[in-house]
Amino acid sequence: MTTKPFTLRWGIIGTGGISTRFSKDLLVDPSTRGVYDVAHKIAAVGSRSVASAQKFLDTIAASDIAPFNWGPAHGVLDGAKAHGSYEEVYNDPNVDAVYVGTPHVYHHANAKAALLAGKNVLCEKPFTLDVAELDELIAIAKEKNLFLMEAVWTRFHPIAFAVQDVLKSGKLGKPVRMSADFSMNFEPDTRPDSNRMIDPKLAGGSLLDQGPYPALWAMLAFHHHPDNKDADPKVVASYQRIYERSGVDAASHWIVEWKGLGQAHCVTDMAASGYNDASVVITCRQGDLVLNFPPWKPTKLSIVPHGIYEPGTIQERSVQEFTVHPGDGMHYEADEVARCISKGLKESPRVPLAESRITQGWLDAVRRAGGSVLKDTVGTAGK
Numbered sequence: 001m002t003t004k005p006f007t008l009r010w011g012i013i014g015t016g017g018i019s020t021r022f023s024k025d026l027l028v029d030p031s032t033r034g035v036y037d038v039a040h041k042i043a044a045v046g047s048r049s050v051a052s053a054q055k056f057l058d059t060i061a062a063s064d065i066a067p068f069n070w071g072p073a074h075g076v077l078d079g080a081k082a083h084g085s086y087e088e089v090y091n092d093p094n095v096d097a098v099y100v101g102t103p104h105v106y107h108h109a110n111a112k113a114a115l116l117a118g119k120n121v122l123c124e125k126p127f128t129l130d131v132a133e134l135d136e137l138i139a140i141a142k143e144k145n146l147f148l149m150e151a152v153w154t155r156f157h158p159i160a161f162a163v164q165d166v167l168k169s170g171k172l173g174k175p176v177r178m179s180a181d182f183s184m185n186f187e188p189d190t191r192p193d194s195n196r197m198i199d200p201k202l203a204g205g206s207l208l209d210q211g212p213y214p215a216l217w218a219m220l221a222f223h224h225h226p227d228n229k230d231a232d233p234k235v236v237a238s239y240q241r242i243y244e245r246s247g248v249d250a251a252s253h254w255i256v257e258w259k260g261l262g263q264a265h266c267v268t269d270m271a272a273s274g275y276n277d278a279s280v281v282i283t284c285r286q287g288d289l290v291l292n293f294p295p296w297k298p299t300k301l302s303i304v305p306h307g308i309y310e311p312g313t314i315q316e317r318s319v320q321e322f323t324v325h326p327g328d329g330m331h332y333e334a335d336e337v338a339r340c341i342s343k344g345l346k347e348s349p350r351v352p353l354a355e356s357r358i359t360q361g362w363l364d365a366v367r368r369a370g371g372s373v374l375k376d377t378v379g380t381a382g383k
C-alpha cells in the first residue's frame with residue numbers, strides 16, 4: 001500500500017533569480033530523487049508588483065523542458081495566486097511555508113513578518129545581516145512554535161554527505177586544517193551601482209553573499225567531526241579587501257579555529273576567480289580531501305596522497321563524481337522543510353539554528369573587523 005505524501009504549500013517572496021530557481025525545483029517530480037514521503041505545491045507568489053508575480057507564475061507554468069515540465073502537468077501550480085505584496089502571501093490561508101528570496105537586507109523583516117503571521121519560514125542565505133536579527137527570528141519562531149531554517153541548500157547535496165562519510169570513516173585520519181574558497185569574478189566593474197553585489201544599501205560585497213559557502217564546508221568538516229569538542233568556534237584572524245567604487249568588500253579572508261582540532265581558512269572574492277580544481281581542501285593526517293569549484297555545487301570528491309615529504313597512509317589518488325538528481329539541487333532543501341514540518345520539527349537537524357547562529361557570528365566578526373562601509377551597520381532587530 002502506498003501512503004499519500006505530505007504536500008507542503010509554499011508561498012514565494014520576491015520574483016528574482018533565486019526565487020525562480022527554487023520554484024522551478026519545486027516543479028520536479030520528487031520520485032526522480034527517490035522521494036515519496038513529501039511533495040510540494042506553489043500556493044502563492046508575492047512581489048512588490050502584481051504584474052511581476054503573475055509574470056513569474058506564467059513563466060514557470062510555461063516550463064516545457066524536463067525535469068521542470070512535470071510540475072505544471074501534475075497540479076503543482078494549480079490554484080497558485082499572484083499577490084501584489086508580500087503581506088498577502090504571509091496572510092494567505094493556503095500557504096504553509098514562506099520562502100524568502102529577497103536581497104539580504106530584507107531577510108529579517110520578511111522572515112519576521114511571515115513568522116508573526118503564523119507561517120513556517122525557509123530564508124535564503126545569508127540568514128540575516130547580523131546575529132541580533134537572527135536571534136530575534138529564532139525567538140519569534142520558538143514563541144510561535146514554527147519551523148525556521150536558513151536555505152543552505154548545498155548541505156543537502158549527496159556530495160556533502162559523502163564528505164562527512166569519508167571524514168567519519170577515519171581513513172584520512174584527523175583533519176588538521178582546511179581551506180574553502182568561493183572566489184568568482186562577477187566582473188563588478190561591468191555592473192550598475194544598483195546591483196545587489198555592489199550596492200551597500202543592499203548589503204553588497206563578497207562576504208555576505210558568498211561567505212555562507214566556505215562556512216558550510218568548514219562546519220561539515222570540523223564542527224561535525226566526531227573528534228570536535230569546541231561548541232563555539234571563533235574567528236581568530238580576518239582581512240577584507242575593499243571594492244573602492246562602493247566601499248563594500250571585494251574579498252574577505254578569515255580563519256576559524258576549533259580548539260583542539262584545527263583551523264579553517266575561508267575566502268570569498270567577487271572580483272577574481274579561485275583555483276578551479278580545489279575549491280575546498282581538507283588536509284588530514286593521512287591525505288587530503290579535495291572538492292572542485294563551485295563550492296555551492298561541487299561535482300568531484302578527490303582523495304589525494306600527501307606526497308614524498310610527509311607521506312600519509314593514502315597511496316593512490318581517487319576521484320568520485322557526483323551530480324544532483326534532476327533539477328538544480330534546491331529540491332533537497334525543500335524536501336527537508338516539508339519533512340520536518342510533516343514531523344512537527346521546528347528546525348532541521350541538518351541545518352540547526354545553533355549552527356546558523358555560529359556562522360552568522362563569523363560574518364559579523366569579519367565585517368566588524370574589516371574596513372568596508374558596512375563595518376558598523378546594524379540590522380533591523382527590534383524594528
Ligand SMILES: NC(=O)C1=CN([C@@H]2O[C@H](COP(=O)(O)OP(=O)(O)OC[C@H]3O[C@@H](n4cnc5c(N)ncnc54)[C@H](OP(=O)(O)O)[C@@H]3O)[C@@H](O)[C@H]2O)C=CC1
Nearest residue numbers: 014015016017018019047048052101102103104124125126
Ligand atoms: N542559494 C543560492 O544559491 C542563492 C541564493 N541567493 C540569495 O537570494 C537572495 C536574492 O538574490 P537574487 O535572487 O540573486 O536577487 P535578485 O535581485 O535577482 O532578486 C531579488 C528579488 O527581491 C525582491 N526585492 C525586494 N526589494 C528589493 C529591492 N529593494 N531591490 C531589489 N530587489 C528587491 C525583488 O522581487 P519583487 O520585485 O518581486 O518584489 C527581486 O526580484 C540573496 O540574499 C542571495 O544571497 C542568490 C543566488 C543564489
Ligand SMILES: O=C1OC[C@@H](O)[C@H](O)[C@H]1O
Nearest residue numbers: 125184209210213294296
Ligand atoms: O548563493 C549563491 O550561489 C551562487 C552564486 O552565484 C551567488 O552569488 C550566490 O548568491
